[in-house]
Amino acid sequence: MINIISKLPNVTTTIFSVMSALAKEHQAINLSQGFPDFDCDEKLKELVFKEMKKGNNQYAPMPGLLALRETLSHKIENAHQSYYHPETEITITAGGTQAIFTAITAILRPNDEVIIFEPAYDAYAPVVRLLGGLVKAYEMVPPTYEIDWSTVKKLVSANTKMIIINSPHNPTGRILQDNDIKELINITRNTDIMIVSDEVYEHLIYNGKKHLSLAAYPELKERTFITASFGKLFHTTGWKIGYCCAPEALMKEFRKVHQFQVFSVNTPMQHAIHTYMQKPDVYLGLTQFYQEKRDYFRKLLSETKLTLLPCEGSYFQMVSYEKISFDKDTDMAMKLLKEYQVATIPASPFYSKSTDYKTLRLCFAKKQETLEKAVHNLIKI
Numbered sequence: 001m002i003n004i005i006s007k008l009p010n011v012t013t014t015i016f017s018v019m020s021a022l023a024k025e026h027q028a029i030n031l032s033q034g035f036p037d038f039d040c041d042e043k044l045k046e047l048v049f050k051e052m053k054k055g056n057n058q059y060a061p062m063p064g065l066l067a068l069r070e071t072l073s074h075k076i077e078n079a080h081q082s083y084y085h086p087e088t089e090i091t092i093t094a095g096g097t098q099a100i101f102t103a104i105t106a107i108l109r110p111n112d113e114v115i116i117f118e119p120a121y122d123a124y125a126p127v128v129r130l131l132g133g134l135v136k137a138y139e140m141v142p143p144t145y146e147i148d149w150s151t152v153k154k155l156v157s158a159n160t161k162m163i164i165i166n167s168p169h170n171p172t173g174r175i176l177q178d179n180d181i182k183e184l185i186n187i188t189r190n191t192d193i194m195i196v197s198d199e200v201y202e203h204l205i206y207n208g209k210k211h212l213s214l215a216a217y218p219e220l221k222e223r224t225f226i227t228a229s230f231g232k233l234f235h236t237t238g239w240k241i242g243y244c245c246a247p248e249a250l251m252k253e254f255r256k257v258h259q260f261q262v263f264s265v266n267t268p269m270q271h272a273i274h275t276y277m278q279k280p281d282v283y284l285g286l287t288q289f290y291q292e293k294r295d296y297f298r299k300l301l302s303e304t305k306l307t308l309l310p311c312e313g314s315y316f317q318m319v320s321y322e323k324i325s326f327d328k329d330t331d332m333a334m335k336l337l338k339e340y341q342v343a344t345i346p347a348s349p350f351y352s353k354s355t356d357y358k359t360l361r362l363c364f365a366k367k368q369e370t371l372e373k374a375v376h377n378l379i380k381i
Contacts, residue, residue, distance in 0.1 A: 011126050015349040019333065023343035029374040032343040034170070034316065035237040036365040041282070044234060047272035060267040062259050064092025064243070068274040072243060075277070080216040088248045091255055092270060094262045095240035096200045096229035097123050102261060103196045103225035103244060104162065106253040108133045112161035117147065119350030121170050121198065133161070137352045142320060142359055143309045145172045149183035156187060162194045163187075165214065168201040168313025171350055171361040175205060175312045176212045185219045194250070195220060200229040200242070203286040205313040206294060215245065222247055225254065230273055233283050235365075239269055290315055290365070297364040300375040306360075315365040318347070322358040324381060329356050336360075340377045 019032035030037070063069065069086035077083050084090050093099040100123060108114065110132030116124050118137045125135045136155045140147060165184070167176040188195065197214040205211045214220040226245040231237035244254060276282060297317060298308055307320040321332055329346035337343045345361040348354045364371060 007130055008126055014122055015345055016122075019337070019343050019345055022334075022337055026337055026341065028337050028341040028343045029370060029377070030343045031362040031364070031366065031370075031374055032345045034363050034365065036235045037370055038235065038367050040235040041276075044236070044272060044276050047275050048268050051268035051271040056268045056271050058267060060092070060264040060270055062264050063087075063255060064090070064265060065267070065270040065274060068092060068270050068277075069243075071274050071277050072245070075280070076213075076215060076245065078280075079211075080213045082213070082215040082221060084215070084245045085248065089245060089251050091244050091251060091258055092265050093227075093242045093244055093258065094265050095231060096198070096227050096242040098240075098262065099225075099227035099242050099244040100124070100164075100196060100198060101127050102254055102257045103227065103246075104128060104133075104164075105131060106250075106257045107162060107194050109161070111159065113157060113159045114162040114164060115152065115155050115160060116164045117166070117169075118352060118355075119171055119347050120164070121166060122349060124164050125352055134159070135352060136160070139351065139353075139355060140172065140174070142172075142318065142357050143307075145169070145174045147180060147183075149180075149187070152183070153187060156193075160191075160193055162196060164196045164198065166198040167212065168205055170198075170201065170314055171316050171345065171347060172309070172318055173311035173314045173316055175209060178212070181212055181214075181217060181220070184214075185217065188223060189219065193223065195224040197224050197226050199226055200232045201314040202228060203233065203283055204290045204315055205287060206291045207312065209312060211313075223250075225250060233286070234273070234276070239266065241265055241269055241273065293364050293366075293368075293371070296368065297362075297371050297375075300371060301362075301378070304375065304378045305381055306378065309359070315363060317362045317364055318359050319362060320357070320359050326358075329358060329360060332358075333360060336378070336381075340380060342374045342377050 016033045023030040069090040073086040104127050108131045113134045114128045115136050202211045214224045229242040305324050309318040311317050329348050333344050333346040347359040348356045
């Protein structure tokens with residue numbers, strides 16, 4: 001028997017995969033994993049097929065199709081008045097998670113410390129630990145998940161190398177406010193601290209509020225990798241295409257890693273996305289599209305015994321069940337799945353210490369009838 005010493009001994013299959021598999025096994029309505037149950041635009045699929053027929057089926061350039069990077073540069077400049085050079089400061093990646101992994105890998109060395117805000121997307125901490133880094137977690141608390149920046153400052157040390165930001169936030173739906181930006185600038189000023197800003201839900205932001213991208217703030221932009229996803233943008237999570245933007249010096253290091261991870265990304269899809277994005281309405285309309293889903297879902301859920309928490313962005317709705325049960329959130333999620341045929345995600349796996357605030361995450365990127373069927377079952381609780 002070969003003796004294998006795991007680099008991630010405490011990591012198991014992600015809660016997303018577990019709950020989706022159980023949803024299929026128990027024929028439950030899947031509001032757990034964050035993907036739509038509706039298809040992408042037929043025009044986008046036709047564009048991909050057209051590009052394949054044209055013969056665009058070989059390697060794309062390592063940083064991505066230049067035309068697509070130019071389109072992204074214009075998009076970001078129009079949205080945030082911030083310019084990224086398409087040749088040297090934008091790279092197309094195999095999804096948002098790869099962009100995050102590559103950015104962290106390009107910077108982190110053993111024993112470097114990384115501050116993350118929990119509950120956090122479950123890829124952050126394992127990547128840091130895989131690279132020999134140390135996670136310093138700040139726990140956000142429901143229902144508002146506000147950040148006490150005086151406490152965050154106490155987490156900063158001489159070994160702090162990176163801060164990972166996510167807005168709109170998965171799983172809480174929280175968005176960065178002006179004060180958060182000011183405090184982040186103050187904390188990182190005159191330091192070598194880098195930032196990874198996970199902005200995959202940038203167009204899913206509600207109630208007339210604005211997405212505060214770190215690209216828009218020069219003091220933060222100079223130290224930040226912005227990561228994003230076409231999967232979230234165009235309902236194509238299975239295509240696994242995203243991108244990263246960063247100042248040239250940072251992007252140079254990013255590409256050193258990227259070229260040996262995936263080298264290049266799906267060629268016909270890059271061509272198709274470039275063409276599709278020439279009409280900005282295809283992504284600018286996402287805010288209204290998802291706000292209508294959010295509002296409808298919240299209205300339906302208000303008829304249940306679950307307590308709705310705020311949702312300012314993303315396509316996730318957090319709920320509390322503390323008025324219903326004292327069960328652990330993992331047990332409650334299993335109960336809803338097996339007894340009420342609705343799959344959700346317990347929030348405790350998003351915390352390093354598995355902190356249990358009796359909350360669950362539900363995804364509302366679903367057809368109207370899917371949401372109606374799910375709530376019809378949840379009303380019975």
